[in-house]
Amino acid sequence: MELKPQYFKVEIENKVASVAFNRPEKSNALHKPAWTEMKEIFNMLSETAEVRAIVLSGEGKNFCAGIDLELLMSVSQYQKIECAGRRSEEIRGLVLTLQEAVNAIEKCKKPVLAAVHGGCIGGGVDIIAACDMRYCSNDAYFTIKEIDLGMVADLGTLQRLPKLISPGMVSEMAYTGRKVHGKEAKEIGLVNQSLPSRDELMESTHKLAATIASKSPLSIRGTKEVLKYSRDHSVEDSLNYMATWNAAMLLSDDLSEAFKASMEKRSPEFKD
Numbered sequence: 001m002e003l004k005p006q007y008f009k010v011e012i013e014n015k016v017a018s019v020a021f022n023r024p025e026k027s028n029a030l031h032k033p034a035w036t037e038m039k040e041i042f043n044m045l046s047e048t049a050e051v052r053a054i055v056l057s058g059e060g061k062n063f064c065a066g067i068d069l070e071l072l073m074s075v076s077q078y079q080k081i082e083c084a085g086r087r088s089e090e091i092r093g094l095v096l097t098l099q100e101a102v103n104a105i106e107k108c109k110k111p112v113l114a115a116v117h118g119g120c121i122g123g124g125v126d127i128i129a130a131c132d133m134r135y136c137s138n139d140a141y142f143t144i145k146e147i148d149l150g151m152v153a154d155l156g157t158l159q160r161l162p163k164l165i166s167p168g169m170v171s172e173m174a175y176t177g178r179k180v181h182g183k184e185a186k187e188i189g190l191v192n193q194s195l196p197s198r199d200e201l202m203e204s205t206h207k208l209a210a211t212i213a214s215k216s217p218l219s220i221r222g223t224k225e226v227l228k229y230s231r232d233h234s235v236e237d238s239l240n241y242m243a244t245w246n247a248a249m250l251l252s253d254d255l256s257e258a259f260k261a262s263m264e265k266r267s268p269e270f271k272d
Contacts, residue, residue, distance in 0.1 A: 003044050007034040009059065010041060015052040015213035015272075016206065017045050017110075024060025027119065031068040035101040042104040042112075049272035052213035052220065054108065055205050056131060057115040066123030066145065067098070095154050098123075102155050105130040106228070109221045111212055115205040116140045116191070117198045126155035129164065132224065133208075134191040137201040138182040142190060147177040163231060165189045216254035216270050 003010070007030070009020040019041060021028035030038070045051050058064050075094070081087040105112050105127065114128040116136040122145040128134050146153040153174060161170045169188050173180060182194035195201040212220060226245060230238040254270050261268035 003040060005037050005041060007037050008041055010045075012048075012051055014210060015050060016209045017048075017051045017054045018206075019045070019054055019056050021058040021064050024058075024062075026068060027062040027065035027121075028058045028060065028124075029065040029068040030123065031071050034068075035098050039101040039104040042108045045110060046104075046108040049217075051110055052215075052217050052272075053209040054110050054112045055115055055202075055209050056105075056112055056127075057202065057205075058117065060118075062118035063114075063116040063120045063140065064124030064127060065119060065121045066126070072149070099155050102126050102130050109224065111209075111220060111224055113205050113209055115201050116142075117201060119143070121145050122149075122153070123155055125161070126153065126157045129156055129160035134185075135201060135205050135208075136182045136185055136191045136194050137198045138194050138196055139198075140182045140185065140194070141179040142173075142185055143177055143179045144174045145177055147174060161190075214267070216252075216258060216268070217272060218249065218252055218254045218270075222249055 005022075007021070007023055009018070009022045011018045021030070021034075023029065023034065042054075045054055075091060078087050078090050081090060102123075111132040112130075114131040114134045116124075116128060116134065117140050120128060120136075120140060120142045122143070125142055125144055128142075144153050144157055152158070158170070158174060161173075165188050172178070180188070180190065182191070185191045186194040193204070195204055222245060226238070226242055229241050233241070254268075257268045257270060
């Protein structure tokens with residue numbers, strides 16, 4: 001792997017990439033270089049053939065505390081720009097840059113499983129909302145903290161969460177900033193499962209990632225693409241897209257291998 005991350009730990013084993021926020025002394029709050037690095041990591045893993053699934057977690061006591069306050073406070077420098085239009089243009093550019101770092105997770109061709117322990121705060125919620133699946137330990141909590149900072153959450157939470165859980169619950173979280181703990185997160189559908197401990201969380205999430213990695217990588221990538229398309233389009237448009245997709249992708253070596261393995265009563269072995 002050419003990329004040598006400073007603010008993340010990245011390991012690849014048995015077709016599964018483990019990516020971990022690695023600023024534990026800052027509760028994994030992300031300053032600008034870390035946001036840039038996150039985008040680079042997921043862009044790279046998206047194109048790394050040997051990677052078929054990704055588990056995203058955090059080092060230390062918390063999953064991710066979102067945007068580093070120093071980065072947030074640095075926005076005040078734009079007040080020095082006299083022209084209101086140019087000042088607004090600079091702030092908009094910063095927000096779009098951070099959004100692209102989160103978008104890289106959603107655009108990644110490989111399924112991304114978030115494994116959350118401790119705090120998932122502010123920008124951390126933006127990040128998990130862009131993942132394909134979310135799991136947590138019972139001690140985890142989720143909070144849309146921006147409201148307590150006099151801000152509107154701006155990196156994807158308000159756009160993605162209403163498509164994952166009840167819009168009413170999103171509104172409650174966004175207006176109050178209250179903490180939603182692990183078991184409640186499971187009840188409202190924010191996470192697929194809440195596990196008793198961090199160790200059990202990581203074991204369970206990696207086991208699921210390994211199962212995904214054992215499937216046809218071409219089919220997994222296609223499934224992610226079609227799910228994203230269907231989320232944002234009508235049923236009719238999505239079915240038409242699906243028909244076109246399979247016209248191009250159905251007759252693959254993976255299909256032949258799956259049939260052959262079934263007939264021979266063995267596990268299929270797919271090429272990267």
